[in-house]
Amino acid sequence: xxxxxxxxxxxxxxxxxxxxxxxKPISGHNSLFWYRQTMMRGLELLIxxxxxxxxxxxxxPEDRFSAKMPNASFSTLKIQPSEPRDSAVYFCASSxxxxxxxxxxxxxxxTVV
Amino acid sequence: GENVGLHLPTLSVQEGDNSIINCAYSNSAxxxxxxxxxxxxxxxxxIIDIRSNMDKRQGQxxxxxxxxxxKHLSLQIAATQPGDSAVYFCAEFxxxxFKTxxxxxTRLFVKA
Numbered sequence: 039x040x041x042x043x044x045x046x047x048x049x050x051x052x053x054x055x056x057x058x059x060x061x062k063p064i065s066g067h068n069s070l071f072w073y074r075q076t077m078m079r080g081l082e083l084l085i086x087x088x089x090x091x092x093x094x095x096x097x098x099p100e101d102r103f104s105a106k107m108p109n110a111s112f113s114t115l116k117i118q119p120s121e122p123r124d125s126a127v128y129f130c131a132s133s134x135x136x137x138x139x140x141x142x143x144x145x146x147x148x149t150v151v
Numbered sequence: 152g153e154n155v156g157l158h159l160p161t162l163s164v165q166e167g168d169n170s171i172i173n174c175a176y177s178n179s180a181x182x183x184x185x186x187x188x189x190x191x192x193x194x195x196x197x198i199i200d201i202r203s204n205m206d207k208r209q210g211q212x213x214x215x216x217x218x219x220x221x222k223h224l225s226l227q228i229a230a231t232q233p234g235d236s237a238v239y240f241c242a243e244f245x246x247x248x249f250k251t252x253x254x255x256x257t258r259l260f261v262k263a
Contacts, residue, residue: 042194071251081195081240081253129194137183137244140251142194 042143044130050149056118059146062111063132071140072105072115073129081129087113088136120150159238163260170228172257174241179222183244185251186215186226190237195253198226198239228259236261 043062051057063070072084085095090107098105102121107113117124127147131140164170176184182203187195201208201215201224208215214227224241238256245252 080255083251083253131194139185139197139200140195142196144192145194 042130042132042141044128044143044146046146047144048147048149050151051120053121053150054119055150056116057120057124057148057150059115059128059130059148061113061115061130061143063113063130064141065111067132067134067141068110069133069136069140070107070113071131071133072113073131073142074126075129075145076126084115086136117148120148122150125149159256159258161258161260163262164231166231166233166261166263168231170226170231170235170259170261172226172228172239172259174224174226174254174257176222176224176241176243176254177252178243178245179219181243181245181252184215184217184224185242185244186213186224187240187242187253188235188237189240189256195240231259231261233261233263235259 045060068089070087073081074084075081082097084097085105086093087107103117105115125148127145129142129145131142133140185200186198188198189195199210199213199215201217206217212229216225228235236259238258240256241254242251
């Protein structure tokens with residue numbers, strides 16, 4: 039298995055533009071997580087899916103952020119409109135069950151200018 | 152005001168020495184704990200875990216100790232190697248909350 043695959047690896051966009059980050063979890067994993075990592079706030083959980091259903095989105099900063107998981111092998115995190123303070127590394131992770139270790143992707147480094 | 156980033160605790164050790172990285176967790180109800188290692192430019196990687204019904208667990212060159220009385224977790228790395236240089240995170244899982252909470256991390260430098 040190639041592990042958790044995220045795309046793109048790097049994204050530079052202008053303020054106000056829509057940004058879509060993509061994630062392919064490890065096959066057979068039932069839980070998927072989106073995290074954001076910044077120097078200011080460290081690693082923050084944004085949203086968690088179990089069996090493709092969003093369970094906890096309390097970490098999503100505001101309505102500009104949305105996440106979907108249309109099937110077990112794909113998830114997206116969308117920011118619309120993007121702002122400079124959204125600049126961060128966004129990680130997707132998956133796990134077999136919610137209370138087992140998570141496997142992280144390589145991350146998407148987002149820069150909003 | 153001026154933005155100030157997180158100040159990560161830093162541990163510097165000589166190659167071959169043992170390392171001990173400490174972590175205080177926040178919730179006495181947490182019942183599952185994980186140590187992750189994050190190298191520059193990569194995502195966090197699982198190292199070892201422990202459940203609250205244990206106080207010690209050993210892996211290859213790593214040992215995790217759990218003290219529930221004082222809500223303290225430690226990661227011991229034996230014979231530290233240059234490849235161990237990274238940021239280490241402890242994470243606590245809160246049953247019922249369905250989320251894992253990560254600590255701020257500790258940066259480990261290994262001097263050759």
